Amino acid sequence: MQTLAPLWLWIVFILFVLAALFVDFIVLKKQGAHAVSVPEAMRWSAIWVALSMAFNGLLWWAFAQDQCAAIANAKALEFLTGYLIEKSLAVDNIFVFLMIFTYFSVPPAYQKRVLMIGIIGAIVLRTAMILVGGWLISQFHWVLYLFGAFLLLTGIKMWWAADKEPDLEDNPALKLLRRALRVSKHFDGERFWTTQNGARIATPLLLVVALVGFTDVIFAVDSIPAIYAVTSDPFIVLTSNIFAILGLRAMYFLLAAMAAKFHLLSYGLAVILVFIGSKMMLIDIVKIPTLASLGVVIGILGVTMFWSVRTAPAIGASKTAG
Template sequence: METIAPLWLWIVFVAFVLGALFVDFVLLKKQGAHEVGVKQALNWSLVWVGLSFVFNALFWWAVKDSTGSSALANEKSLEFLTGYLIEKSLAVDNIFVFLLIFSYFSVPPVYQKRVLMIGIVGAIVLRTGMILVGGWLLAEFHWILYVFGAFLILTGVKMWWAAGQEPDLNDNPALKLLRKLLPVSKTYDGEKFWTVENGKRIATPLMMVIAMVALTDVIFAVDSIPAIFAITSDPFIVLTSNVFAILGLRAMFFLLQAAASRFHLLNYGLAVILVFIGSKMVLIDVFKIPVAVSLGVVLGILAITMLWSAKTAPNT
């Protein structure tokens, strides 16, 4: 797998991710369990988006410095921006599922932050492995692109069909299996994943929540990673755009939690985006859609869907 990114930029990226996780797990941990307000979530969301653009500017400079080509630097930075936007958009659907899980298990708001922090680390590790495997498969077997494309089209159609339906965790087979494997307490024990009842060590509902969040990460990684490979095959761009989208997931969760009803039609837009990206992959050897066009289509679909959602949002 070849990448245009120099080694020092890989080092900067890894250092940045480790620094971000240090802030989340060490510095913010001193705050203790607390409910994240809309203002705090908005500020952190703006910080993560801003840092993503700063990193993209650094990436542009690194490509131009190493190749001497501004045109190539523009192309690669546009690939990062498009990939980041696609992954960020698909993360919204991920967040809606998190909202469902938290609501189903009645997770107290003060404990939700820790669950999301652990989920983010799991998602980074999982997606890194899947991206490396996916990149190797594409390098060895070009026809995998058609498989990825067809899968995204089918996923988009399925998402459109299910968009107007209310999801139900009661019939979730993974949840049923977890309940059979793990005895679970009826009440929370602070932020603990394990507690002791009648002399036996059993899981708390928070452990079930973590397990369901991890399962959700797996499902959405299978959907979103092929989508970014439709934009670029450079493993650096694929990985960094994914990770930057994930790092802002926690703040975006609390932000969308307060305005979920205003984006009730967003899943329809995400379904159309998946079908578009899947079609782009299937047609890649017939007609290659420029990255700038892909970015414009994704932005246009999101803008139309969000405006449509705001206009038809139910009164609260």
């Protein structure tokens, strides 16, 4: 697979990601362990979205200078569509993070570090998977049909399980970790290891980090094929994916505070996966324009979020009077 992106744009992207992670680490270290408030999460979410759109503007300018305005428009639209799809699928990822943190009763002050480690792991993992996926598609066109069928089945499965409460006790990764490690019953600050009765054992926070990493693997398998339904350009695939991940930590704290209001969002994400999977399976029969795909994704998200807010249970509604 080839890209029309100039070399200097690759360099700018890599430097930006490294700088963003460095700043994130500095801010994290300076602030120390503390619970992230909703206003803080909103500010950081807005910053990450603004930076992503600024990069898309730079991407458009680079292609306009190096190629032509028509190609620049197409690439910028592909980036925007891919970014929105990956950002949407990250919502389901966030709800799983919330379940993990709730299950282990992780104090909000410790969640930032776990998410930071998860983001770095996701960047490394997805970069590798994007390169492998791109090579497979370039060598074997029929892989697109497999990706499409997988997304279609995943969307149907997500719809079926949307209203079911997941049980972390049955998670095979958690069972394996508990068999392999001695784990303390209590946290020891942000440490992953502690000493108990003279022996070095794991803290619950290490299990949380491991499960977050396992979750990254599972959701990368879903999201990487989805982006290839929009574009086959590895630069667009990689950049839209990574920019969606960079704002994941801020988006987690924002959505965690509003999870109850978006209780139907999993249904919308399921429909999006079915749409993307169907598009990939029909890629050689029906060419759905990128702009149309963007409109469908925005429409599904808009309807789902609106209906979620309209039907969200009122706080205290389940309490009986008296």
